[in-house]
Amino acid sequence: MMNNKHPLLLVVSGPSGSGKGSMLGKYLKSAEDTFYSISATTRQMRPGEENGVNYHFVSEEEFKAKIEAEAMLEYARYCDHYYGTPKAPVEENLAAGRDVILELDVAGAMKIQKIRPDAIFIFTLPPSMEVLRRRLIGRNTEAEDVIAKRLAVAVEEIRQAHCYDYVVVNDDLDEAVCEFSCIVAAEKAKMERNQNFINEVFFQ
């Protein structure tokens, strides 16, 4: 059971302010053999960003060639730039027995759900509207109407949470990481992922 014959494809979404990033960051430190997928994009690298860390920064020609070659698991175009998930690293890591995490917006996650229904879909949430508001304000000192707009966007995303398998409320970071780890462990304990093990050990 402890060997990873059935690596998981984990798709994680959640609005800005849900604490998704800090949860995944902390989880990945403890789950060394998990592969976190880096998206590709055609937008310009910003100061402080690093190629292959924040994104794989590629040219529009390269991105289009990858789409043509069906080398993207999913992709979308926002504000005149492409963003997407390169297929090869995901498949190679799964084949090597590593769990793979895709951090995607709801639209991207829903595309994965169509082509990989075996993936596990996890939605992160703030514990309340008040905490969500405070986290969105906390990031900078913008006007009230900007905050209100961000809050509305977040709530629109939460409206689609029902399409996911699990929900993790990130109130306390350690608890959220623990809950995420439990979802991974429980999915690996599911009967359908252990039937081969049972057959090999007891019926051969």
Place this chain on the structure above:
Amino acid sequence: MMNNKHPLLLVVSGPSGSGKGSMLGKYLKSAEDTFYSISATTRQMRPGEENGVNYHFVSEEEFKAKIEAEAMLEYARYCDHYYGTPKAPVEENLAAGRDVILELDVAGAMKIQKIRPDAIFIFTLPPSMEVLRRRLIGRNTEAEDVIAKRLAVAVEEIRQAHCYDYVVVNDDLDEAVCEFSCIVAAEKAKMERNQNFINEVFFQ
């Protein structure tokens, strides 16, 4: 999420030698607000047993009256005695927000699956045939053919594991308890058990 608005009905089975008893014993020490269902039986109390601890020891008339009154969640007759799960404590504890554990043989578990498809079914396994054999021998010093018979019974039970939702391999006790706890936590994180929370917090 941390309040238990959606208590779970957990049904646990596993052959003798699977380490089910020690796993549940240790789990229950950490999960204080979980109710472990005590079966009722019409068989004689044995030396060292205690009424209400090992079983609720009742007369045949009492048991039959409970069957008649539909006060048993499931029951069976083995070797001229009745064994069964009293319904009231299970329902009362679930209603009070407590998780409930039923430790049942496969036949009993399958009866619960028919009437309570929302229950979570967990099967405990030894890590190998060799460990299973050693655990069955370990209990006393019986003849080889008695051991062989017990092993055959255990394997017959394992053949039905596929009807369960999860499998916990009890190799290391702490790991098994941890895995069991994770299954409970993950089930509570399932979207269908959190839709009301999401609606209350974000859409009212």
